[in-house]
Amino acid sequence: MQDLVTVFGGSGFVGSQVVRALARTGYRVRVAVRQPAGAYDLLMLGDVGQIQVVQANIRDPDSVARALEGAQACVNLVGVLYESGRQKFASLHAEGAANVAKAARAAGVTRMVQVSAIGADPDSPSVYARTKAGGEAAVREAMPQAVILRPSIVFGPEDDFFNRFAAMAVMSPALPLIGGGKTRFQPVFVGDVARAVSVAVTDPDCAGQTYELGGPAILTFRQLLELVLSETQRRRILLPLPFGVANLIGQVGNLVALTPLAPPLTSDQVAQLKVDNVANPALPGLAELGVSPTAVESVVGAYLYRFRKGGQFAETPEAGVTPA
Template sequence: MEDTARPSGEAHSRLELTTVFGGSGFLGRRIVKHLLDHGTAVRAASRHSTRARHEQVHGGSFSAVKADILDQEQVAAAVSGASTVINAVSLYTEHGDVTFERIHVEAALRLAAAARDAGAVRYIQISGIGSNPRSASSYIRARGQGEEAVAAVFPNAIIVRPAVMTGSDDAFLTTIVRLLRILPAYPLFGSGDTRLQPAFVEDVAEAIARLALGASDPEARLFEFGGPRVYSYRELVEEISRLLGVRVRLMPVPFLAWHALAIVAELVPGAPLTRNQVELMRIDNVAERCGFRELGIEPHDIDVVVQAIREKSRP
């Protein structure tokens, strides 16, 4: 069951309501859960609703609307009455006329404008570390231009840039774990020197929930969230193999080869490897300062996630 029009039956004051666009995603559904745990009313918006699951756990403070961020009427309905709006919509592979520019710049701008017009007092745009409006990569450029577009229409907007995120159902560590278990030699991105600072998705979701509740310095506009340790990609793979108790032989693979592989992989539905992932792996993915500590959160390292992945995959 899902709402397709203006949501009804929310018995909460507008000051308590947060709309999470992309509220069914890897990060978005955790933001919803953490907000509900803080006692806030939440409306999750996405093209496919996940209403039942949250209602079972959290009673009536959760509602879901079916809304496409590209549909202006559905966007207006989804943000109506919300005091805070969070944009956690992703697009990792372009298809047809659904481009990085349309989702991460144009739609992000229209969502922020709709939030402003609906009287929201807070808008949080989820972006990513390394976003750069002048990047040669269309993905990284769109993320940077999206940040600028949002700030132009909603000047108080908070930009959140997580590092690569980990969780037992992530697409990052689970892939490394799977490959370490089956491959005789592990292929590195380039020589494996790119620096990464993986952030636990639950920590990021809690941080965003605190931002939505106004926990930050009101002047702060940008938060970068990285985990407690910076690894080179090589060190990360070695650390995961140590935690798994498997021996690893590392094999450097040039970025050009990865790029070619990603072009083919993108033809597969749910692409296991995308060109934007390869482009992101070329540049360091490290937080400039620790947003977690500013919000009183002690971030978790990868060991908790590797342990959870091990338990999940135990026969």
């Protein structure tokens, strides 16, 4: 019988690709999500009966234990970019990860993959980064053989970075260069992250390792916004925004997060932008997992075209002609 892998948070942007990659590898996949009614499209990512969707909330240890019954491996992808309602950084990134690891150990699960983030640091000024580090520590304590993956910003058709700024470029005459746009990133393709998770689940040599996942190029925040404007064929002002001003905007975003609306920026995200989001060369990465990184330029145009004037029917500008 195929091994069973329980994936917590498998209905999200990265999670759905992880479910697909595991199914293609031949695993049976149990997707544990808070709201199963919105995740049944995942059943189509595998063969008939290969993928199962169940209800679980990693803040509830009993539901986590039920989701792990009979599993040989598990993957924890649960995370939020900003706090809202009961979805707090500490309860999900740290306490939730601890619940999964403890339940996995009790259930006899032998392989666990914890998806964290580059920048996870117990001393970070960002609560997001501190709680990610807390989750890693809790997982290591309960499951020393667990594999920890730390991706940089993840790009792909449903990402929250390129799509957000492309949509902003449609409506706004300017895009904000927070902190002057000097922060460096190493964008990694969602498909590469999914393959990395699949390898980490499968390969026993990965046990106990921490990997930092970055793409083939390191780009500044300014360069990323320039790429957005190039792919959407729009000419916009790149407006430097000092961290102090950005933090004031983030404070307003904190209040927006108390409503059902998604905040454009939070103060914690501003804190994150003060630190480069680049893979540590001293740690193993995609290459050690046998994954060839995908260049951001080769992918983003395939989904940002819809933000051009005319969408898929937009004319390709001639060489040397600046888009409007």
